[in-house]
Amino acid sequence: MAGYDYLDYKVAETKFREALTEDPKFYEAYMMLGELYTKLGRNADAADSYRAAVKIDSLYYKPVFFSLANAEMKSGDYASALVHYRVYQEQKGVSEKNLALARKYIINCAFAVEAMKHPVKFSPVNIGEGINTEEDEYWPSITADGQTLMFTRQTMSYTDPRTPWTKSQEDFYISRFTEGKWSTALNAGSPLNTTLNEGAQTLASNGNYMFFTACDRPGALGSCDIFFSAYSDGKWTAPHNLNSPVNTGFWESQPSVSADGKNLFYSSSRPGGFGGKDIWIATLDSASNWNYPENAGDSINTAGDEMSPFIHFDGRTLYFSSDGHPGMGGVDLYVSRLRTDSTWGKPLNMGYPLNTFNDEMGLVIESGANRAYYSTVREKSRGKDIFYFDLEENVRPDPVAYLKGKVYDRETGALIKAEYELINLTNKKVTVKSSTDSKGNFLVCLPSGFNYGVNVIKPGYLFYSESFLFEGMHSITKPYIKNIYLSRLKVGEKMILANIFYATDSWELKSESLSELDNLVDLLTANMGLAMEIGGHTDSTGTAEYNLQLSEKRALSVVNYLVSRGIDKSRLKYKGYGNTMPAGDNDTSEGRQLNRRTEAKILALK
Numbered sequence: 079m080a081g082y083d084y085l086d087y088k089v090a091e092t093k094f095r096e097a098l099t100e101d102p103k104f105y106e107a108y109m110m111l112g113e114l115y116t117k118l119g120r121n122a123d124a125a126d127s128y129r130a131a132v133k134i135d136s137l138y139y140k141p142v143f144f145s146l147a148n149a150e151m152k153s154g155d156y157a158s159a160l161v162h163y164r165v166y167q168e169q170k171g172v173s174e175k176n177l178a179l180a181r182k183y184i185i186n187c188a189f190a191v192e193a194m195k196h197p198v199k200f201s202p203v204n205i206g207e208g209i210n211t212e213e214d215e216y217w218p219s220i221t222a223d224g225q226t227l228m229f230t231r232q233t234m235s236y237t238d239p240r241t242p243w244t245k246s247q248e249d250f251y252i253s254r255f256t257e258g259k260w261s262t263a264l265n266a267g268s269p270l271n272t273t274l275n276e277g278a279q280t281l282a283s284n285g286n287y288m289f290f291t292a293c294d295r296p297g298a299l300g301s302c303d304i305f306f307s308a309y310s311d312g313k314w315t316a317p318h319n320l321n322s323p324v325n326t327g328f329w330e331s332q333p334s335v336s337a338d339g340k341n342l343f344y345s346s347s348r349p350g351g352f353g354g355k356d357i358w359i360a361t362l363d364s365a366s367n368w369n370y371p372e373n374a375g376d377s378i379n380t381a382g383d384e385m386s387p388f389i390h391f392d393g394r395t396l397y398f399s400s401d402g403h404p405g406m407g408g409v410d411l412y413v414s415r416l417r418t419d420s421t422w423g424k425p426l427n428m429g430y431p432l433n434t435f436n437d438e439m440g441l442v443i444e445s446g447a448n449r450a451y452y453s454t455v456r457e458k459s460r461g462k463d464i465f466y467f468d469l470e471e472n473v474r475p476d477p478v479a480y481l482k483g484k485v486y487d488r489e490t491g492a493l494i495k496a497e498y499e500l501i502n503l504t505n506k507k508v509t510v511k512s513s514t515d516s517k518g519n520f521l522v523c524l525p526s527g528f529n530y531g532v533n534v535i536k537p538g539y540l541f542y543s544e545s546f547l548f549e550g551m552h553s554i555t556k557p558y559i560k561n562i563y564l565s566r567l568k569v570g571e572k573m574i575l576a577n578i579f580y581a582t583d584s585w586e587l588k589s590e591s592l593s594e595l596d597n598l599v600d601l602l603t604a605n606m607g608l609a610m611e612i613g614g615h616t617d618s619t620g621t622a623e624y625n626l627q628l629s630e631k632r633a634l635s636v637v638n639y640l641v642s643r644g645i646d647k648s649r650l651k652y653k654g655y656g657n658t659m660p661a662g663d664n665d666t667s668e669g670r671q672l673n674r675r676t677e678a679k680i681l682a683l684k
Contacts, residue, residue: 087117095111103134109128109131112127121149124149124153143166144163144180150162152408152435154407154434156187157191160187160191167184186404190406190407193427193433196429198430201467202454203466204465205464208259208260209229209253211460215230215453216453217230220451222521224445227255229253230276231248231251232277233247233249246275248276249265249266250270250279251263251265266314267314269314282339288307288308291303299321299322299325299327301328310516311516326348328346328349331385332385332386334389337391338393339510341361343374343396345383352373353379353381356373357379358374374387382403384400386399390447390476391525392475392476392525394525395413398425405433406430406435408434409439410427436455438454440453445523446477450468452464479526479558480522481520481521481546481560482521483560484517485534485564488566495514496534496535498512498514498520498532500524500532501594502529503530506589506592520534526548529547533593539566540601540678541573543575544576545576545579569680570679571679574676575598575677576594577591578591578636585634599643602645611650611679612640612677614629614630615629615655615657615676617660617674619670626656629656630652631654
């Protein structure tokens with residue numbers, strides 16, 4: 079069949095059909111049609127052709143049962159595939175490699191039969207015309223505030239009618255959520271997009287930078303490498319290759335960066351893993367260099383392919399795709415959670431009909447933990463589109479709140495660029511250290527499970543601090559939108575030291591206060607002419623005399639710490655104000671929390 083040999087599939091199909099019209103028992107024609115349809119991805123048609131061949135002669139070619147079962151599994155006929163894989167297992171003299179695959183696929187088919195008896199709730203909704211077109215849209219990534227979505231769009235530029243293949247162009251597009259819907263997506267433009275293909279990206283939680291995959295680039299280490307680009311002054315910077323040790327001479331792709339920017343998850347075919355493609359994790363060191371990546375381990379990785387990782391904003395819930403774990407046939411979506419010993423728990427298949435006989439990948443989930451986004455084909459005429467749906471509770475990550483806003487100069491009202499840091503008050507570690515964009519915008523995630531302090535710092539200004547105590551004062555599911563005003567260093571200006579804490583009914587400083595105290599040390603060290611008063615304040619609980627004494631002793635504790643860190647005592651004064659200057663309503667717990675505070679006021683500046 080010349081048409082088949084030269085990949086003119088339509089002509090070949092016509093010729094085979096004509097031959098079967100002449101001879102309905104033409105065994106080889108059915109087999110060749112089955113192979114042709116398999117190559118074209120028309121698995122249901124392939125199964126019909128193989129079944130017709132088996133009906134003519136079930137003993138002539140024993141491997142036909144493997145081909146038939148594959149086609150049935152890939153078209154969702156799991157019960158029939160299960161039967162025919164088992165028939166194939168009983169044959170003598172067949173391929174050992176295919177026997178091993180048959181054993182694996184029997185597990186998948188048995189899983190799929192049961193999964194279809196217990197479908198998960200799944201109602202995907204098209205994300206809308208602002209994003210989806212007749213072209214292919216896929217691989218969504220979203221910022222923590224749910225306001226910016228970046229995705230890959232593949233535009234078909236040329237189709238060869240003799241083959242099923244097309245030449246295409248992949249570029250990044252960006253849409254903003256405004257007035258209750260996604261705006262018309264715009265091409266991200268040069269230098270991010272090029273005449274080559276770009277795709278499989280991950281946005282930072284604040285949208286200020288991204289990692290993505292590019293293949294066959296000049297100077298690349300492997301077939302596909304991971305690149306980085308930052309968003310600055312309204313445009314994306316020229317991408318740069320992460321190089322070694324993240325990239326190798328093998329295939330690296332599909333990155334996902336943690337909300338704190340310190341861990342990069344990605345798929346790689348490099349040696350040292352468990353199979354074809356594994357998920358690896360690179361960690362950023364204190365000098366902002368990527369350490370040699372570690373394999374995610376045998377809980378996640380198998381002898382098959384693990385791809386498409388997405389680490390949620392909570393930092394401990396990992397979603398990925400795999401064909402190595404029991405599933406529905408192709409590549410399925412799974413979820414795993416980080417254990418307290420830093421290993422990953424057993425992956426859970428996310429269920430049918432989210433997972434099907436097709437390949438599912440590219441899942442991302444909003445910070446609030448309920449809504450997921452992914453791409454799939456629902457109408458062949460439209461190709462791949464992006465959809466969203468609500469997750470079942472058992473596969474949801476931990477919800478994540480976020481603090482978002484702008485930084486201003488208090489005196490002029492001008493937007494200013496500043497540094498900010500997120501401190502985990504539970505373990506006393508700085509978990510995020512970054513800067514606003516040029517227009518003063520910032521966004522920082524507040525994952526559940528810990529209390530946090532936030533500091534905003536700029537040379538020449540008093541710093542701003544706020545604490546997020548999720549035991550009672552704040553809700554983890556509530557975002558915090560606020561404008562932050564920094565005061566220039568000037569006599570009379572003061573700031574609240576929101577992340578200084580004392581033991582109950584005591585002036586003993588708690589260890590959670592150290593980061594804030596050290597920021598105050600840095601401010602005084604950088605401005606040697608600065609003299610300050612530390613003022614202590616309490617709520618109205620207790621007598622006025624008791625509160626005055628307690629507040630004074632607390633202010634003295636701060637001064638003593640500063641002196642112990644080398645600050646000249648002559649530059650410091652302390653005073654207790656008790657409850658004489660309330661900042662909140664003493665009739666509410668929230669108000670009393672505001673009243674229990676420590677302040678720093680500038681007394682002199684040389």
